Amino acid sequence: GAGVSQSPSNKVTEKGKDVELRCDPISGHTALYWYRQRLGQGLEFLIYFQGNSAPDKSGLPSDRFSAERTGESVSTLTIQRTQQEDSAVYLCASSLSRTSGMTYEQYFGPGTRLTVT
Amino acid sequence: RKEVEQDPGPFNVPEGATVAFNCTYSNSASQSFFWYRQDCRKEPKLLMSVYSSGNEDGRFTAQLNRASQYISLLIRDSKLSDSATYLCVAVYAGKSTFGDGTTLTVKP
Numbered sequence: 001g002a003g004v005s006q007s008p009s010n011k012v013t014e015k016g017k018d019v020e021l022r023c024d025p026i027s028g029h030t031a032l033y034w035y036r037q038r039l040g041q042g043l044e045f046l047i048y049f050q051g052n053s054a055p056d057k058s059g060l061p062s063d064r065f066s067a068e069r070t071g072e073s074v075s076t077l078t079i080q081r082t083q084q085e086d087s088a089v090y091l092c093a094s095s096l097s098r099t100s101g102m103t104y105e106q107y108f109g110p111g112t113r114l115t116v117t
Numbered sequence: 118r119k120e121v122e123q124d125p126g127p128f129n130v131p132e133g134a135t136v137a138f139n140c141t142y143s144n145s146a147s148q149s150f151f152w153y154r155q156d157c158r159k160e161p162k163l164l165m166s167v168y169s170s171g172n173e174d175g176r177f178t179a180q181l182n183r184a185s186q187y188i189s190l191l192i193r194d195s196k197l198s199d200s201a202t203y204l205c206v207a208v209y210a211g212k213s214t215f216g217d218g219t220t221l222t223v224k225p
Binding site for chain 1: 160210216
């Protein structure tokens with residue numbers, strides 16, 4: 001079946017502009033995650049959704065970052081007033097719902113490569 | 118100190134070698150653990166889950182030591198196609214913390 005998809009695959013924007021990144025999770029996956037990966041570095045957790053609510057927003061780097069999810073499906077990550085340090089690959093992942101004490105594996109989308117000039 | 122730490126490597130091994138990676142985690146309440154592999158400029162892909170009793174999948178064996186708070190991945194009979202970065206993950210309350218990865222290069 002279809003995997004996680006993300007759009008756009010590449011985005012070049014000028015410093016100070018807002019950008020919106022989209023993630024379509026695997027159908028039936030109610031958990032959705034956003035990560036940031038700078039060149040040559042590891043994955044940095046940003047935010048996690050269970051259904052449409054976000055129990056953990058602790059990873060959002062600043063108030064310029066926000067995310068929402070609707071219909072337990074599509075999610076958007078918005079970065080306002082972009083800065084050069086926001087340049088990175090933004091990865092989305094989805095998984096089945098967590099059950100008590102059990103977390104299911106995450107499936108990643110191909111990412112959006114954001115370049116802020 | 119990072120929550121999940123890995124030796125970044127690189128590990129350069131010949132084909133057929135056995136190689137082991139370790140990963141330590143600081144949150145003793147971590148509930149689930151995984152190994153992912155990530156090829157250059159690609160998204161991470163699940164390699165295997167890590168169970169308390171240890172588990173094996175073909176040439177790959179994963180172990181968890183809760184007392185010492187580390188997980189390990191053993192790759193036997195390395196193939197050229199095993200060249201990648203291997204990421205360990207510790208999960209607590211839905212939040213996944215990834216290590217920065219260990220880079221493996223298998224050479225002919």
